[in-house]
Amino acid sequence: MRYLVFLAIGYVLLVFEGVLMLLLPLRVAAPDLALLVVVAVALSRRGTAPTHAAFACALGYVADVVSGGPRGLLAFTFVAISLVGRFFSRRVYVDRWWGRMVAAAMCTALSGAVTVTLHALVVEGSTARSMALVPLHAAITAATAPIVVGLCRRVDTLLGIGGPEGLQW
Amino acid sequence: MWATRRVREAALIAALLALPLLFLRANVTSPTDLNPLDKTVLRLSAPVQAGATAVARKVHDVWRGYLYLVDLRRDNERLRHDNARLRAEVLQSRHLVERAARFERLLDLRTELPSETLAARVIARETSPYFRVVRIRLDRGSEQIRTGMPVIAPEGVVGRIERAYGAYSDVLLAVDPKSAIDIRVEPSGARGVAKGLGSGDSYGCTLQYLLRTDPVRPGDRVVTSGQGGMFPRNLDVGRVKSVSREAFGLYQQAEISPSVDFTRLDEVLVVLAPPPTPDPEAPHRPREAARGLVPGR
Numbered sequence: 129m130r131y132l133v134f135l136a137i138g139y140v141l142l143v144f145e146g147v148l149m150l151l152l153p154l155r156v157a158a159p160d161l162a163l164l165v166v167v168a169v170a171l172s173r174r175g176t177a178p179t180h181a182a183f184a185c186a187l188g189y190v191a192d193v194v195s196g197g198p199r200g201l202l203a204f205t206f207v208a209i210s211l212v213g214r215f216f217s218r219r220v221y222v223d224r225w226w227g228r229m230v231a232a233a234m235c236t237a238l239s240g241a242v243t244v245t246l247h248a249l250v251v252e253g254s255t256a257r258s259m260a261l262v263p264l265h266a267a268i269t270a271a272t273a274p275i276v277v278g279l280c281r282r283v284d285t286l287l288g289i290g291g292p293e294g295l296q297w
Numbered sequence: 298m299w300a301t302r303r304v305r306e307a308a309l310i311a312a313l314l315a316l317p318l319l320f321l322r323a324n325v326t327s328p329t330d331l332n333p334l335d336k337t338v339l340r341l342s343a344p345v346q347a348g349a350t351a352v353a354r355k356v357h358d359v360w361r362g363y364l365y366l367v368d369l370r371r372d373n374e375r376l377r378h379d380n381a382r383l384r385a386e387v388l389q390s391r392h393l394v395e396r397a398a399r400f401e402r403l404l405d406l407r408t409e410l411p412s413e414t415l416a417a418r419v420i421a422r423e424t425s426p427y428f429r430v431v432r433i434r435l436d437r438g439s440e441q442i443r444t445g446m447p448v449i450a451p452e453g454v455v456g457r458i459e460r461a462y463g464a465y466s467d468v469l470l471a472v473d474p475k476s477a478i479d480i481r482v483e484p485s486g487a488r489g490v491a492k493g494l495g496s497g498d499s500y501g502c503t504l505q506y507l508l509r510t511d512p513v514r515p516g517d518r519v520v521t522s523g524q525g526g527m528f529p530r531n532l533d534v535g536r537v538k539s540v541s542r543e544a545f546g547l548y549q550q551a552e553i554s555p556s557v558d559f560t561r562l563d564e565v566l567v568v569l570a571p572p573p574t575p576d577p578e579a580p581h582r583p584r585e586a587a588r589g590l591v592p593g594r
Contacts, residue, residue, distance in 0.1 A: 146421035147349045178309035193338045196467045200320030
């Protein structure tokens with residue numbers, strides 16, 4: 129149930145992102161809102177690593193289909209990010225807004241690097257040019273992290289069926 | 298017990314990492330094939346995106362046309378209200394005029410082209426900065442849409458259909474690194490291939506396989522060559538922005554600015570069939586009888 133709700137949130141954010149990009153008069157890198165949902169779930173202390181990875185894989189696949197990129201690319205990246213986020217959530221306590229921003233920036237940068245590398249391996253393209261975009265993309269995504277992660281936390285609290293442990297972030 | 302659980306979790310995680318890579322491998326082998334799951338997601342997403350875009354456009358129009366005027370002085374509220382209404386009407390009229398002009402240009406292009414075309418509206422743009430794909434909604438039946446069909450705008454080449462599903466399609470833009478279009482540079486007549494740069498902060502293409510001896514200069518017009526049977530001939534692709542030559546090698550490279558403003562793409566045309574190939578023998582062939590009549594009698 130919890131993961132279905134987050135999948136729905138991730139999907140709505142993906143659609144919102146597409147519409148936002150269409151209406152913006154200038155081409156700018158949009159924040160990776162779906163990735164932030166994966167990061168938020170990975171940073172929460174509920175669930176196991178495989179369930180987090182399965183959720184990330186499902187949302188990544190939907191993101192692949194919606195974004196029009198090669199299918200499997202974002203799914204793989206999201207699973208990898210979910211595992212990295214899970215790894216750090218066990219060692220670092222991310223609670224403050226700036227902590228979420230730093231975690232989001234690092235995860236987005238890593239996700240960008242993995243996506244660009246895999247994309248260059250699969251499809252012919254300029255890796256250097258795309259890599260140059262990664263820091264900006266990470267910064268923009270990090271700027272929206274407190275809102276999206278906060279929203280996920282609130283939803284998790286509302287869904288708080290897992291007891292007090294489930295609400296620890 | 299604990300070790301068994303750890304091993305099981307590790308195996309599950311390895312499987313979840315491998316699964317997307319299998320999808321990716323399948324996608325590389327046949328990028329345009331959609332499985333039932335993809336089709337379901339796309340069929341669900343496209344109407345949602347179209348609806349969300351329509352609502353967002355309405356809100357955007359209301360915001361631009363009216364809401365920003367609400368912070369006015371109270372003493373002349375009525376006058377200002379009228380002013381706002383009139384402004385909104387003017388904006389609306391301008392919007393309609395612009396739209397009519399766009400449709401007119403689209404119609405001109407449609408009548409100029411020797412091929413049959415289908416109008417479509419852009420409903421969403423790419424969500425990842427690493428791909429250049431837009432989603433369009435066709436204005437009528439989609440049975441004729443096939444992958445690879447060219448998509449154009451009055452300003453020039455937009456891209457080609459990458460995937461088609463129901464009344465919706467994904468268009469791979471000419472600026473995506475996967476895109477390659479056979480072009481000709483005017484006035485020199487130099488031939489080459491326009492490939493997308495996939496640059497994150499702007500839309501651009503690079504010209505490849507341009508012979509070093511061909512005189513290509515910044516500002517030259519780049520048009521489709523019509524070769525390859527995909528894009529009709531002489532459609533604008535862009536203008537040469539810069540030319541670079543290495544100290545050695547057979548080819549030179551050039552960057553071009555696309556003629557289409559991809560940030561303002563609204564309506565497009567899908568070219569349903571390639572233009573008929575010109576028959577070079579036609580002028581020399583003797584005239585044949587038609588409908589049972591013999592010429593000259």
